[in-house]
Amino acid sequence: MTGTPGTPWSERSVIVTGGTRGIGRGIAELFARQGSQVVLTGRDARTAEKVADDLARSTGGRVSGLALDLRDPEAIEAMAAETEERHGHVDVLCANAGIFPEKPLREMTSGDIDEVLAVNLRGTMLAVRACLPTMERTGYGRVVLTSSITGPTTGFPGWSHYGASKAGQLGFLRSAAVELAPHRITVNAVLPGNIRTEGLEAMGEGYLRQMTSAIPLGRLGETSDVAHAVLFLASDQAAYITGQTITVDGGQTLPESGNSPTTGP
Numbered sequence: 191m192t193g194t195p196g197t198p199w200s201e202r203s204v205i206v207t208g209g210t211r212g213i214g215r216g217i218a219e220l221f222a223r224q225g226s227q228v229v230l231t232g233r234d235a236r237t238a239e240k241v242a243d244d245l246a247r248s249t250g251g252r253v254s255g256l257a258l259d260l261r262d263p264e265a266i267e268a269m270a271a272e273t274e275e276r277h278g279h280v281d282v283l284c285a286n287a288g289i290f291p292e293k294p295l296r297e298m299t300s301g302d303i304d305e306v307l308a309v310n311l312r313g314t315m316l317a318v319r320a321c322l323p324t325m326e327r328t329g330y331g332r333v334v335l336t337s338s339i340t341g342p343t344t345g346f347p348g349w350s351h352y353g354a355s356k357a358g359q360l361g362f363l364r365s366a367a368v369e370l371a372p373h374r375i376t377v378n379a380v381l382p383g384n385i386r387t388e389g390l391e392a393m394g395e396g397y398l399r400q401m402t403s404a405i406p407l408g409r410l411g412e413t414s415d416v417a418h419a420v421l422f423l424a425s426d427q428a429a430y431i432t433g434q435t436i437t438v439d440g441g442q443t444l445p446e447s448g449n450s451p452t453t454g455p
């Protein structure tokens with residue numbers, strides 16, 4: 191059975207939400223390079239299919255695209271069903287898609303809060319739930335969430351709703367990990383620091399310079415830095431790890447004093 195441990199990457203079926211750019215694209219690319227069957231999602235079907243085609247060409251792997259808006263619970267169910275239809279099963283869910291709009295708390299509306307929680311927290315939870323039937327059937331599953339240092343570890347002005355959503359993901363992860371362990375489904379998370387993506391670059395040069403100066407390893411992260419941590423947590427070698435996190439931040443959250451880091455998103 192393809193769901194059993196020891197199965198090569200080439201027989202693994204992987205979903206990467208938010209795979210059209212940034213960290214998700216990096217994750218999809220790394221799985222494609224291992225030979226896995228990858229479905230990547232974005233809100234627009236044509237964009238997702240185009241990125242999938244590009245990755246399939248550049249990696250020689252098997253990648254397809256799928257439209258998914260995480261605000262839509264029915265679309266999330268459809269994502270799992272469609273992937274099962276394409277691959278026969280789902281082994282790995284990389285629940286990566288997320289948004290980080292900046293808004294001071296004083297100006298934050300309930301709509302702003304709902305939007306961030308709907309995509310980052312409720313969308314993550316529903317994506318995991320949607321993949322459970324196929325994972326339970328095969329008795330194998332790897333869920334890797336893309337959380338953040340912001341919320342679980344640090345704070346940043348303008349991202350209180352975002353921080354709440356990312357910390358909330360970890361509260362979800364711990365209970366889900368215990369609940370799903372009997373099915374041999376593990377649930378873990380990566381906590382990126384400042385990773386060079388389109389989303390981060392939109393914060394502007396000043397922000398990027400400030401962040402870089404606060405990172406002990408002296409550079410922003412690359413999407414591949416996060417992708418390798420995700421690949422490990424999705425591997426057979428990580429079979430005995432569940433409910434845990436790996437911080438991928440170049441040491442940004444370590445300094446106790448002096449050039450103390452400021453962080454986000």
Ligand code: NAP
Binds near residue numbers: 336454
């Ligand atoms: P990004 O470059 O802005 O990419 C975001 C991805 O999410 C895109 O593929 C986008 O696809 C998708 N997406 C946006 N809204 C969506 C929605 N409503 N439903 C479904 N998909 C949606 O972001 P990134 O920097 O790669 O961040 C990816 C994840 O890492 C997020 O969860 C973020 O919180 C986390 N993170 C990032 C950093 C960082 O430094 N970059 C640090 C910590 C954590 P379409 O636009 O094609 O729909």
